[in-house]
Amino acid sequence: MRVDFGAFGAGTAGNVPPAYLESYVVSETDRLTDVILCPPLHLTPVPCCAVTREALAAGFTTDAAEALRQHNMLVEALERHRVRCHSLAPLRDLPDMCFTRDIGVATPWGMTALNPAMPHRRGEVDALLETCAEWKMPVRQITRGTIEGGDVCVAREGLLIVGMSGERSCAAGVEEFAAPFRAAGWDVLLCPVHADHLHLDTIFCMVEKDEAIGCLELLDPTFVEALYERDIKIIPMPTALSFSLGCNILSLGGRRVLTSATDTVVTTALRKAGYAVDEIDISQFAACGGGIHCLTQPLRRIPA
Numbered sequence: 001m002r003v004d005f006g007a008f009g010a011g012t013a014g015n016v017p018p019a020y021l022e023s024y025v026v027s028e029t030d031r032l033t034d035v036i037l038c039p040p041l042h043l044t045p046v047p048c049c050a051v052t053r054e055a056l057a058a059g060f061t062t063d064a065a066e067a068l069r070q071h072n073m074l075v076e077a078l079e080r081h082r083v084r085c086h087s088l089a090p091l092r093d094l095p096d097m098c099f100t101r102d103i104g105v106a107t108p109w110g111m112t113a114l115n116p117a118m119p120h121r122r123g124e125v126d127a128l129l130e131t132c133a134e135w136k137m138p139v140r141q142i143t144r145g146t147i148e149g150g151d152v153c154v155a156r157e158g159l160l161i162v163g164m165s166g167e168r169s170c171a172a173g174v175e176e177f178a179a180p181f182r183a184a185g186w187d188v189l190l191c192p193v194h195a196d197h198l199h200l201d202t203i204f205c206m207v208e209k210d211e212a213i214g215c216l217e218l219l220d221p222t223f224v225e226a227l228y229e230r231d232i233k234i235i236p237m238p239t240a241l242s243f244s245l246g247c248n249i250l251s252l253g254g255r256r257v258l259t260s261a262t263d264t265v266v267t268t269a270l271r272k273a274g275y276a277v278d279e280i281d282i283s284q285f286a287a288c289g290g291g292i293h294c295l296t297q298p299l300r301r302i303p304a
């Protein structure tokens with residue numbers, strides 16, 4: 001498989017592949033330096049989640065040119081913030097491949113390739129493994145149960161949060177993924193998620209070490225209580241954002257956040273709370289069940 005470092009233009013990465021790529025994330029809100037994306041060349045709505053089923057029922061079909069335009073805007077915003085964008089080469093038979101979040105997670109111990117529950121997404125993991133091999137990046141692989149990256153939040157040093165619907169991420173996969181964190185003494189918080197909401201990242205995302213946004217009414221009360229006990233505040237968001245993917249944002253670190261242009265309520269609330277926010281139109285992706293968080297797989301973050 002071809003690794004196309006130059007796919008997204010010069011940016012901070014330049015056209016020369018970096019000699020050494022590191023997979024390292026200790027917190028969702030440290031400064032993002034490197035991210036893995038995949039251009040949506042073959043994006044097609046697959047009726048495997050509630051949002052896409054509804055979009056299809058309403059007659060939605062993807063507009064390839066518009067999806068690419070929106071994705072390019074995302075890449076531009078990332079590069080403006082000096083984030084190096086690394087690309088997986090899109091494959092024709094993988095319609096959800098642009099949602100790179102779900103197939104791998106960078107951890108304090110390097111890259112972990114996940115095991116998606118949806119059969120049509122398994123080939124994406126093979127593509128990630130091939131690319132990491134070309135990058136000479138060691139990868140740990142989850143094999144015993146299913147787990148998808150939209151459920152994983154490496155919240156901050158010492159705290160791992162994992163959503164579990166039983167449909168996408170199940171107990172066996174979650175425990176296999178969490179094992180090194182537990183072994184290192186991390187606190188592991190599990191959050192039950194209703195399968196209609198697909199992943200935890202459609203209803204909850206961190207914006208700072210002690211602050212998150214979330215659809216409070218959809219979050220498990222025991223989980224919310226556990227966050228408060230750990231001094232993590234939640235800026236409450238309307239329930240409807242779960243389906244519009246408005247809560248599905250990306251922290252760039254240093255109180256900078258990328259949000260969806262459709263859900264101005266998030267932008268307004270975050271600006272009011274002192275965050276610098278860039279809005280991006282992601283309507284083509286939202287209709288396919290994913291937002292900005294799903295489109296980005298942080299590869300490396302460093303303390304702000």
Ligand SMILES: NC(=[NH2+])NCCC[C@H](N)C(=O)O
Nearest residue numbers: 049099150199288289290294
């Ligand atoms: N992290 C996320 N929420 N990813 C969204 C993935 C959407 C994709 N259509 C799926 O159902 O698998």
